[in-house]
Amino acid sequence: MAEPVRTTLGDTGAYALELAGVGRRFGALAALSDVTMSVRAGERRAVLGSNGAGKTTLFNMITGDIALSAGSIRFFGEDITRFPTYERIRRGLRRTYQISQLFGRLSVRDSVFLACRGVSRRRFSFVRPRPDDATLEQAGRIMSAVRLEGRAEALVAELSHGEQRQLELALALAGAPRFILFDEPAAGLSPHERRELVGILTALPAHIGYIIIEHDLDIALRVAQRVTMMHNGRILKEGTPEEIESDPEVQEIYLGGGHG
Amino acid sequence: MSTLDPAAAAPARPWSIAGSPLTWAALALLLVYPFVASPFFIYQVGGYALVLGIIALSLMFLAGYGGMVSLSQMSAAGLAGYMVAILGSNSVGTGFDWPWWVVVPMAVLVGALFSTGTGLLAVRTAGIYTIMITLAIGMALFLLTQQNYAIFNGHSGFAGIAAPVVLGVDWHQPVPFYYLALFVAAACYAAVLYVARAPFGLALQAIRDNPRRMHALGFHVLAHRVAAYAFAGVIAGLGGVLLVWFNGRISPGTIGVDRMIDILVIAIVGGIRHPAGAFLGAIFFVILETFAIDIVGAERFNTMIGMLFLVVVVFSPDGLLGLWGKARRSLQRQELPNN
Numbered sequence: 199m200a201e202p203v204r205t206t207l208g209d210t211g212a213y214a215l216e217l218a219g220v221g222r223r224f225g226a227l228a229a230l231s232d233v234t235m236s237v238r239a240g241e242r243r244a245v246l247g248s249n250g251a252g253k254t255t256l257f258n259m260i261t262g263d264i265a266l267s268a269g270s271i272r273f274f275g276e277d278i279t280r281f282p283t284y285e286r287i288r289r290g291l292r293r294t295y296q297i298s299q300l301f302g303r304l305s306v307r308d309s310v311f312l313a314c315r316g317v318s319r320r321r322f323s324f325v326r327p328r329p330d331d332a333t334l335e336q337a338g339r340i341m342s343a344v345r346l347e348g349r350a351e352a353l354v355a356e357l358s359h360g361e362q363r364q365l366e367l368a369l370a371l372a373g374a375p376r377f378i379l380f381d382e383p384a385a386g387l388s389p390h391e392r393r394e395l396v397g398i399l400t401a402l403p404a405h406i407g408y409i410i411i412e413h414d415l416d417i418a419l420r421v422a423q424r425v426t427m428m429h430n431g432r433i434l435k436e437g438t439p440e441e442i443e444s445d446p447e448v449q450e451i452y453l454g455g456g457h458g
Numbered sequence: 459m460s461t462l463d464p465a466a467a468a469p470a471r472p473w474s475i476a477g478s479p480l481t482w483a484a485l486a487l488l489l490v491y492p493f494v495a496s497p498f499f500i501y502q503v504g505g506y507a508l509v510l511g512i513i514a515l516s517l518m519f520l521a522g523y524g525g526m527v528s529l530s531q532m533s534a535a536g537l538a539g540y541m542v543a544i545l546g547s548n549s550v551g552t553g554f555d556w557p558w559w560v561v562v563p564m565a566v567l568v569g570a571l572f573s574t575g576t577g578l579l580a581v582r583t584a585g586i587y588t589i590m591i592t593l594a595i596g597m598a599l600f601l602l603t604q605q606n607y608a609i610f611n612g613h614s615g616f617a618g619i620a621a622p623v624v625l626g627v628d629w630h631q632p633v634p635f636y637y638l639a640l641f642v643a644a645a646c647y648a649a650v651l652y653v654a655r656a657p658f659g660l661a662l663q664a665i666r667d668n669p670r671r672m673h674a675l676g677f678h679v680l681a682h683r684v685a686a687y688a689f690a691g692v693i694a695g696l697g698g699v700l701l702v703w704f705n706g707r708i709s710p711g712t713i714g715v716d717r718m719i720d721i722l723v724i725a726i727v728g729g730i731r732h733p734a735g736a737f738l739g740a741i742f743f744v745i746l747e748t749f750a751i752d753i754v755g756a757e758r759f760n761t762m763i764g765m766l767f768l769v770v771v772v773f774s775p776d777g778l779l780g781l782w783g784k785a786r787r788s789l790q791r792q793e794l795p796n797n
């Protein structure tokens with residue numbers, strides 16, 4: 199298994215993600231049709247859209263969790279359309295899930311440790327890490343970053359909902375990501391936890407770009423430089439937060455005229 | 459949800475290697491056992507339970523850490539046993555007569571390769587389908603050994619296989635064989651516990667809990683599972699070598715469906731969540747098999763094992779180890795008011 203060639207940002211062109219004509223059908227339902235979008239390296243993008251608009255399906259196409267029916271995807275200039283998920287991840291792509299996808303019987307530390315090791319050659323190692331192992335130290339830093347350091351030895355199944363969402367974040371931040379897909383990370387969080395989330399997102403190193411799916415417009419507009427509006431599996435509008443907020447069509451469909 | 463004593467299932471200090479006081483006590487007990495037991499108890503009970511425990515440990519590793527219930531671990535062990543008969547010497551006179559230090563690694567290797575092959579076929583399946591496909595693979599090997607005379611000598615198999623004399627010790631004698639089996643069992647047990655906390659074993663447990671997320675963390679889930687089958691195959695192979703030395707013979711009956719299911723019963727009754735369960739279950743099974751046959755007769759033995767299996771599974775899904783965990787927790791609860 200060849201380790202991916204790590205190219206520097208400079209020579210891979212300006213785009214982290216380039217989607218061309220991406221579509222996905224589930225039987226008769228076109229969950230996603232003809233989605234073409236580009237996201238620059240280091241850019242922070244929000245994707246808005248009502249329930250069933252196809253936002254999560256878009257993420258599943260990009261990570262390869264679900265195969266696409268049409269179109270192509272480039273990641274930092276490389277065509278990853280036919281790559282299995284783990285190959286995309288090893289190239290620096292990460293994601294969180296709308297419904298937490300965690301390891302119930304593992305501890306928080308073990309989960310984050312694995313997330314750090316998944317992109318290294320030593321993921322198959324039969325040798326236990328020493329206490330001063332670099333991966334363990336990295337896992338410790340990431341647990342502190344999402345404020346889970348006090349729960350390191352807790353089993354994932356024993357975590358509260360908020361803590362599980364923090365762990366979702368940790369798994370996506372582990373192992374030097376280049377681009378992250380956040381699927382409604384704020385859902386079900388308290389106002390205090392939301393503030394912490396915004397803090398974590400805005401504190402990410404500048405070279406890490408992301409797409410965030412977020413129903414809460416306040417959060418979305420605070421953490422994103424550009425916004426993509428989706429509706430019925432298609433891209434409806436793209437622009438700066440101000441443009442999207444003031445767009446009459448967007449207000450009608452998404453905001454129902456009320457929230458603005 | 460009934461969970462096993464967390465101290466056993468997931469050590470509180472995950473990165474420490476030292477065993478618990480209980481482990482050391484059990485090991486001490488096993489070491490002095492031959493000094494107090496008769497040769498029959500040392501060999502037919504102690505030695506046999508350790509051998510079956512090693513094979514059940516192979517299943518425990520796959521099922522407990524990997525969530526893959528493979529019935530064909532007995533087949534991997536049996537094939538390794540056949541290799542000992544074929545590559546070494548047997549009373550049929552068809553053996554290659556190679557020395558034990560060539561035969562044993564070859565036999566373990568063949569067992570491991572068989573297990574790996576099983577894995578290649580089975581890792582795309584889950585749950586009941588894994589059981590079905592591994593059952594079919596085990597059946598296929600059983601039928602092959604029964605019908606093939608050129609290699610496996612058909613339904614009569616091979617006899618006259620003995621553990622070698624090495625360093626002036628006849629390893630077929632009860633006490634040496636017991637200590638040999640104990641050494642291999644302890645080594646396999648320690649290896650499983652160690653690997654379970656190494657990246658490979660942690661990843662296997664994470665794959666058991668959520669394969670989709672493991673893909674999204676950069677892990678090749680299927681390759682990882684196949685590697686787990688290979689590791690389990692080494693353990694099964696070692697168990698198979700000891701089994702053929704223990705019996706002195708091997709035939710298709712050694713790897714029949716009932717034997718495959720015995721291993722499953724041992725692992726489940728003992729407790730699939732922890733390696734100790736495999737040995738606990740094996741001791742329980744061997745004692746029953748040895749003495750229940752005298753009391754209830756051979757025909758009713760399977761019925762009785764089946765009933766006990768049901769009782770344990772219904773009252774403690776985590777097997778005998780789970781009962782131990784429950785007892786300990788309820789004792790702790792009773793002590794609480796005094797504090």
Ligand SMILES: Nc1ncnc2c1ncn2[C@@H]1O[C@H](COP(=O)(O)OP(=O)(O)OP(=O)(O)O)[C@@H](O)[C@H]1O
Nearest residue numbers: 224227229247248249250251252253254255256296
């Ligand atoms: N695996 C699947 N099988 C069948 N239909 C699916 C599948 N995944 C999504 N869909 C359908 O595709 C459509 C888009 O779903 P998707 O989850 O992408 O929406 P979403 O924009 O993420 O919505 P929400 O805001 O509720 O999360 C929905 O109608 C959904 O029912």
Ligand SMILES: [Mg+2]
Nearest residue numbers: 253254255296
């Ligand atoms: Mg969604």
